[in-house]
Amino acid sequence: MKIETKLAQIGNRVDPGTGAVSAPIYLATTFAHPGLGESTGFDYTRTINPTRKALEEAIAELENGARGLAFASGMAAVHAVLSLFKPGDHLIVSNDLYGGTYRLIEQILQPLGITASYVHTGRMADIEAALTPATRAIFIETPTNPTMQISDIAACARLAASRDMLTIVDNTFMTPFLQRPLDLGADIVIHSATKYLGGHNDVLSGLVVAKDAELGERLYFLQNSIGAVLGAHDSWLLMRGMKTLALRMERHIQNAYAIACWLDARDDITEVYYPGLDTHPGRDICQKQSAGFGGMVSFDVIDARMVPHILAHLRLITFAESLGGVESLMTYPARQTHFDIPEDVRNAIGVTDRLLRLSVGIEHIGDLIDDLGAAIDYAKDKVLEHARS
């Protein structure tokens, strides 16, 4: 079955008693035992819940994995996965990593004796140079946020497998509709489902998928033991969003490509980061491993003083953190997501004071370009006027 079909059918007829087309929301925290030593398959809701189970089976099927697990947030999902490691273990991690994952590793795992090296995971030589006898995993995001670096998932997975290490991919930006890391040899996939999978900026959630049953069982043990599971209401809301993922992604990609080309042609925009542009260094690998280039575009304006004026003058696009929803959002990484990273480190990976990140929504492309164009023109006039006076 094709993925569009699997998505549309999520939760349909999972309740054989009623034949409900939408998965029922089971709020019960506990379930009656038919007798001593007997179970309906459900006992306590942290351990297993019928609504969450429908979601977990759906994401496992979408990612072609053996086991899916749903968490209260993307960070809870990352935390459960990184709880596989123990003191003395070392990780190799993408250097342009989601800020929350960086903070978790540096401020929570590092004091427990788990260390990480941050490298450009698009360069295999850089990964090899960072390997130590204690390295247990490669953790990648591809594309990265906000500079859209691309890593070769299959190459990372081959290297990891040859040294008995795990390959973990945060697939939030691409979703299983565009990229399925387990098919490329990865062991574990993580999602902040708050983003594209939910798709409507209204549910916080995280998902994990394990390649095989043994790894799935270890992760399930951690999910149940740590306890940051997704509630029944939110599980239902997430399934509701996921049903339209294919349609939404197609429009996100179409709009993002049009905006990237439009920005690229302007002389007041000095750099455009979008993996679908011919000039993007990761384009070929992205095309090889993904069914599309995604809906995220970052760009540098010619003068950092334009940024506050652009943000103040947007009328349609919302100045807000997060991404992946139907509404377009603009972020200023240097002052928001990457604020805690020292300026020289930030600049080295391209997160300068001139960089803006756009999560391109599914609105009409003409309206998006009108809004962005008016804001950039206004900002340029303001800054030039200021320079003249």
Ligand SMILES: *Cc1c(COP(=O)(O)O)cnc(C)c1O
């Ligand atoms: C948002 C995000 C996370 C964290 O997810 P939450 O749902 O906000 O906890 C992790 N990884 C990536 C790539 C993200 O964009």
